[in-house]
Amino acid sequence: MDLAEYRSAARAWLAGNTPAADGVDAAKTFMARLHDAGYSGITWPAEWGGQGLTQAEERAFAAAxxxxxxxxxxxxxxxxxxxxxxxxxxxxxxxxxxLRKLLRGEEIWCQLFSEPGAGSDVAGLQTRAEQVEGGWLVNGQKVWTSVAQHADRGLLLTRTNADAPKHKGLTMFVVDMRGPGVTVRPLRDMTGRAHFNEIFFDDVHIPDENRVGAVDEGWSVAVTTLLHERLSISSGVGMSGQRDNPTSFEALSSAVDTGDPLVRDQLVELYLRSRALALFNQRLSQETKAGIFPGARGSAAKLLLAELTTFSADLAVSLIGPEAVADGHPLADAIALAPAMSLGGGTNEIMRNIIGDRVLNLPPEPRVDKNVPFKDLKVNS
Ligand SMILES: Cc1cc2nc3c(=O)[nH]c(=O)nc-3n(C[C@H](O)[C@H](O)[C@H](O)COP(=O)(O)OP(=O)(O)OC[C@H]3O[C@@H](n4cnc5c(N)ncnc54)[C@H](O)[C@@H]3O)c2cc1C
Incomplete structure (x- = not known):
């Protein structure tokens, strides 16, 4: 099947199978069907439940x-x-x-890194994992954990060695979010709904077979996750495209009077910024699949998306007027959620620090705590 046929087959399948209802149960049923139809995990290896296809098929599916x-x-x-x-x-x-269960939507996952005292400085986290008979005992608190109220599993970053400097005493685990000792409390955001949560771990037992990477080497695993996080946020993995974004160029162009040249000028800027970011993401994604590490350029893509999100939300309000933020307006949620894009996955300031340090070769931030044992640091002070 050539790519045009692949895309039109995907489009026909989506037209017949995209559910009108939302909610977690409908989403799980949809993911199982998507996997059966061969459209979930398009580039993931077949041996782990993926389709073993190429970026070209993934892009064709995204276009459909x-x-x-x-x-x-x-x-x-x-x-x-x-x-x-x-x-x-x-x-x-x-x-x-x-992996197969994840691709089939049988298990929902969350990412448990941030804590009340460790966001930008996530390596300063305090959730402890102590080695016990047959595994590890975890105690501590996480916060801002997206979708945790629905999650079956979580990728959990813990401190396993307080005698080592902060980046060197961390270990990553897969935790059962439904297991004993895990308490999930949803937090409301500006939309009035709960997208993220705070999580408490009280004597949670994790078997050693759930450890990801070596003991005390969790930071390098976390860096892998953060890289994928920035790439997936900026390229919109899990989102279905412009149809879901009421402040996109396509949506705003059809919602406002484009007869005014000043309005057209602003919309063209939105189009150019969106298109440039899409092409940049496409390039990073192709390079990643080809084994070329995008490194700090992933942070540049995430920063560009955060700035674009703020720009498009501001533009929507200026073109449509204050009613765009009124309760119940179709744009209100997107506008209320726009600032979150400048925080989640690393703030704009942190992205700029990374770009300055690793892309522009500017002098790095002073890291006075780099070689100090974690137990000797003043945390939360
Ligand atoms: C919508 C959303 C979803 C999220 N989902 C998750 C999730 O699923 N899992 C998870 O683990 N976390 C999640 N987070 C948390 C997110 O990663 C943190 O909010 C983020 O890393 C910032 O940490 P903080 O909120 O503690 O702010 P802080 O780190 O306290 O920062 C406060 C301010 O200080 C600035 N600042 C801090 N350090 C520096 C510095 N060195 N140089 C310059 N400026 C600095 C920051 O830019 C910011 O403006 C989510 C956040 C949001 C908003």
């Missing part, structure tokens, strides 16, 4: 999906961050145990 509203939001962390981390760093046994 652009006009549909797919209920894939709850899977975005698993598909965009946790799954790719396991593909890169998991054992064959872990890949076999977790």
């Amino acid at each position: 999906a652009r006009d549909f509203s797919l209920p894939t939001y709850v899977f975005s962390i698993g598909l965009g961050m946790c799954g790719p981390t396991l593909l890169d760093r998991g054992t064959p046994e872990q890949k076999g145990r977790f």
Whole structure:
């Protein structure tokens, strides 16, 4: 089948199978059907439940999906961050145990890195994992954990060695979010709904077979996750495309009077910025699949998306007027959520620090705590 045929087959399948209902159960049923039809995990290896196809098929599917509203939001962390981390760093046994279920929507995943005292400085986290008979005992708190209220599994970053400097005493685990000792409390955001949560771990037992990477080497696993996070956020993995974004060029052009040249001028800027970012993402994604590490350029893509999101939300309000933020207006949620894009996945300031340090070769931030044992640092002070 050539690419044009692949795209039109995908389009026909989506037209017949995209559910009108939303909600987690409908999303899970949809993901199982998507997998049966061969459209889930398009570039993931067939041995782990993927389709073993190329970027070209993935792009063709994304082009077909652009006009549909797919209920894939709850899977975005698993598909965009946790799954790719396991593909890169998991054992064959872990890949076999977790990845197919993730691709079929049988298990929802979340990412448990941030804590009340460790966001930008995530290596300063305090959730402890102590080695016990047959595994590890975890105690601590995480926060801002997206989709955790629905999650079956989480990728959990913990401190296993307080005698080592902060980046060197961390270990990554897969945790059962339904297990004893895990408490999930949803947090409301500006839309009035709960997208993220705070999580408490009280004597949670994790078997050693769920450790991802070596003991005390979790930072390098976390860096893998953060790289995939920035790429997946900027390229919109788990989202179905412009149809879901009411402040996109396509949506705003049809919602406002484009007879005014000043309006057209602003819309053209929105189009150019969106298109440039899409092409940049496409290039990074192709390079990643070809084994070329995008490094700090992933941070540039994430920063560009955050700035574009703010620009398009501001433009929507200026073109449509204050009613765009009124309760119940179709644009209100997108505008209320726009600032979140400048925080989640790393703030704009942190992205600029990374770009300055690793792309522009500017002097790095002073890191006075780099070689100090974690137990000697003042945290939360
Ligand atoms: C919508 C959303 C979803 C999220 N989902 C998840 C999730 O699923 N899992 C997860 O683990 N986390 C998640 N997060 C948390 C996110 O990663 C953190 O909010 C982010 O890393 C910032 O951390 P913080 O909120 O603690 O802010 P802080 O780190 O306290 O930063 C406060 C301010 O100080 C600035 N700042 C801090 N350090 C520096 C510095 N060195 N140089 C310059 N400026 C600096 C920051 O830019 C920011 O403006 C989510 C956040 C949001 C908004």
